[in-house]
Amino acid sequence: MINIAIMGMGVVGGGLCEAVSKNKDVISSVFGEELYIKYVLDKRTFPGHELENRVVNDINIILNDPTIAVVAETMGGDKPAYDFSLACLKAGKSVVTSNKLVVEKHASELEEEALKNGVCYLYEASVGGGIPVIHPLMHCLSGNRITKIAGILNGTTNYILDRMEKDGCSFEDALSDAQRLGYAEANPDADIEGLDAARKICILASVCFGSWYRLNDCAEITGISEVTLKHIEEAKKMGYKIKLLGVAENSDDGKNALLFVKPCLVPEDDLLYAVNGVFNCITVTGNLVGEVAFYGHGAGGLATSSAVLSDIIEAVKIKTPPCEKSKPCMIIKNIDAKSCIDILGIKYPVI
């Protein structure tokens, strides 16, 4: 039996519990033995829940249990998620996470700590929900020099822009629909203002460009709150859709990186043009493979749990060491070099 612990019974943690129960036979056949959730760390209690009796509120129970090899961190937020993750790694347990904030901020330290202890720190679920993207970038495209990543990284903002474009509804109406449907949080600022997408493009750039990128390496982080119906109509006349993209580019010699999040103009023949609703899509250009793309649901408990599960499987079965980060490069801090079109006073980069 493989014992794991889950820290945080929120949307993703709850999804993971459901997934482990729902796909018991599939997971057992992958491992050759049963995957067992021994602890769920949460401050709350869950009366009536299948795992009610395994809920604990003291991290030390997990840290001190030598039968726990992997811990899934699905708490969200910086603290205590970061402290708990670090403590788990120091205790010789692999940590897999869906927490993009902790990954963007602390992955460099946590990955190093994991290496030191011969365990893994894996974060497939931190970008694109269940879409396999971090692992394929690390392992399947590692012979390529990656020069560009451009992605629809936030489902909420893509849903809003899509509704505005298709139904002609206002930003405010589309946002409140998104909230009603559970796509947007009560406080939607991190989505709307591009912060969520920015964290994700930093993580992807770190995976692809061989050094660590943080929020303050972005030349610009602009969300969609200034995008009006009028902008969308003007863009449409020119043959474009406005999409909120996270973009990371690197020069051919790998020495100059440019990262930004901004509403961009996407032409009709680009795959990103066809990405509707809450879907995410990440396009990546490598000097061998050309353009490839990864598409799917970017959020949701069960979908994201698919990525957490695959990291658990990797941590237990494969223990691939992380790619080396050793090539710090010049970071470009403005997007003036990009070709832009001015629509009603706002500059839109053309992808």
Next chain:
Amino acid sequence: MINIAIMGMGVVGGGLCEAVSKNKDVISSVFGEELYIKYVLDKRTFPGHELENRVVNDINIILNDPTIAVVAETMGGDKPAYDFSLACLKAGKSVVTSNKLVVEKHASELEEEALKNGVCYLYEASVGGGIPVIHPLMHCLSGNRITKIAGILNGTTNYILDRMEKDGCSFEDALSDAQRLGYAEANPDADIEGLDAARKICILASVCFGSWYRLNDCAEITGISEVTLKHIEEAKKMGYKIKLLGVAENSDDGKNALLFVKPCLVPEDDLLYAVNGVFNCITVTGNLVGEVAFYGHGAGGLATSSAVLSDIIEAVKIKTPPCEKSKPCMIIKNIDAKSCIDILGIKYPVI
């Protein structure tokens, strides 16, 4: 130094030589040492080629060299590619391949032989050119129950249908353009008649459904030679594009598999609708992750070499064991259960 051998200096083998030279520094940083092509097995000589002096025409030279750990089989065709691959595995060398014919026909035996010898038989490059798809399916979605795969698996036929739809040119004109541009072979039958796509859907189904599928497991293999402009126009009026898809479905309990290749009707809101020209796109539905898709160039020497390279890296660094194949299931041999629309006497399944 990591020594490899390449069998077959065709489009993919030549692309691999170019890739190893072009991305020498990237590849060295992945391995921590240099990747060196010690032999190229080919009947021809290559006067003036950078690797001219490493060309050999006797497989025994490779088999008897204990410094060769991995052999890339990029010969194409059944024999002698199959015999040579088997001999390499028996000699304790991992084999990575782009040869979809050998994989569809012999992977079950070759994978078993690899397991027996503690080496790998890997075939990422056999489907979708450079697109990472086999590896992500095996490793990133392995916690899912996969119920459906539907893909544009052949760039030549997608290019032809695309040209017919966009430019209103005839099948014959589009085909001869494809040949002129190097997308289609002089004898294009394997592409046009759906055989190439059928091999690929068999490989994908084998990876996803937990047992081996062969060409004769397909309920139907129909290419695009009967598709006329009239069909395309009628489909367009109904809001569809006609795309040649490879489809593999499995019942929720994993017990009934249906595989076929056939021109299908793809609605506007499906991602496959937006896949133009020679691009490939594979959509996969898992019971946790929902629908995900993998998109990119499905052919070309350099693009495909990206996948061969990633398999070489996996064979050397990771040596992941293959997923177990243990769940033979009922194979459905007709597509009557699919919902179809009749256009001018031809039945098109709706995706």
